[in-house]
Amino acid sequence: MPVDMWWFIGGAWTLLAAAGALLLAPAPGARHGGPAPDAQSVALLRGGRRAAVTVALVALQQRGAVTSGRRGTIRVDGWGTAVRDPLQLAVHTSLRRAVGIGVLLTAPRVRRALDALRDGCARAGLLRANRRWRTARGLLYAVPVTVAAGLLLHRPAVPDAPLRVGVAALTLAAAAALWRVRRQTPAGLRLLASLRDAHPLETRRASGPRVLMSVALHGDRALLLHTPHFARDGGLLGTGGTDHGFTPDERASGRGTDTSAGDPA
Structure with missing residues (x-):
């Protein structure tokens, strides 16, 4: 040579x-430990940006602030005056018309809120x-x-x-x-594993914060269990795919039903 x-x-x-x-x-x-992340952060950690927005939409739908539109879109269904969460507020204020989740992800306010959520996970030592x-x-x-x-x-x-x-x-x-190195850190992967043990997929429909964490951890299967009509009509199913280095996690999907990844985001 x-x-x-x-x-x-x-x-x-x-x-x-x-x-x-x-x-x-x-x-x-990066700081490790601290308070447990909310459902949207868990969704971002597991499945990336689209998974986090999906959880935000489910939270808004439970509050009566959004509903499904025509042909796989989501539209505003209330004022959402009590919304304080930054990502949920960004999603709600970006729904000036009925749009699909793919379009919603490109909204500047939503992108900034997702960036802030991702940076918070990075500061917590859960994402690179x-x-x-x-x-x-x-x-x-x-x-x-x-x-x-x-x-x-x-x-x-x-x-x-x-x-x-x-x-x-x-x-x-x-x-x-x-x-092939995942965007989640070892601490982030351990957190996901412990949360799945603590929050297995429900066997019957539930409501409240349990639904949000279930959707955050289990993706499409949880959507079909807890909010089937909103998920189907709003085009929320199939929230998987890689996202900035996130790789499919079959433990959460059950052989490809939900290919949600476990990047940031």
Whole structure:
């Protein structure tokens, strides 16, 4: 392998080391413990931004402030004057017309409220901070580009081909392993596991705060149990998919019924 090739490999491993430090080292200023997070924070931690907005909509629907509209939309059904929660207030004030949850997620007020919720989870040590997360992902994006550039610009002789392929494969495997790191911290994953043990899926329809935590933890299955008409008519089902690094959690979905992830957000 030509000496110049090692500069590219060294650069790739420097990127890997920086990304690993951002993903795996404890974030400065993160506090662990403290009060238990509310249902919207739990939903964000489990399933990302859409899951958090879903819980906010269920809370508003229980207060009589919103209802389902036509063709999978949600509309205002009351003044919501007693709403004090920042995310619920942002959702309610953004419903100037009947819209689907996907459109609601793009509303500036909702996005700011979700960012604040995500940052609160990061300060509590439950999520990796947004700036660290995005920087680490950007570094990991650059690893295969660096390796490919080294291979294209400095092609070794045929006898060196196995070494070239082996080093490149090892570098890419390390990048893939770091890419699979979840956005939730170990503390966040432990919290989700303990909450699922404390709040298993209900066997019959309930009301009040129990519904919110159930939807936060169990996604579509809880929606279909507690608010089936609102969930179906409002287009709330299927609140899964990856969201900024969140990966599907089959423990909460039961083999794909709800692919809600367990990023921030």
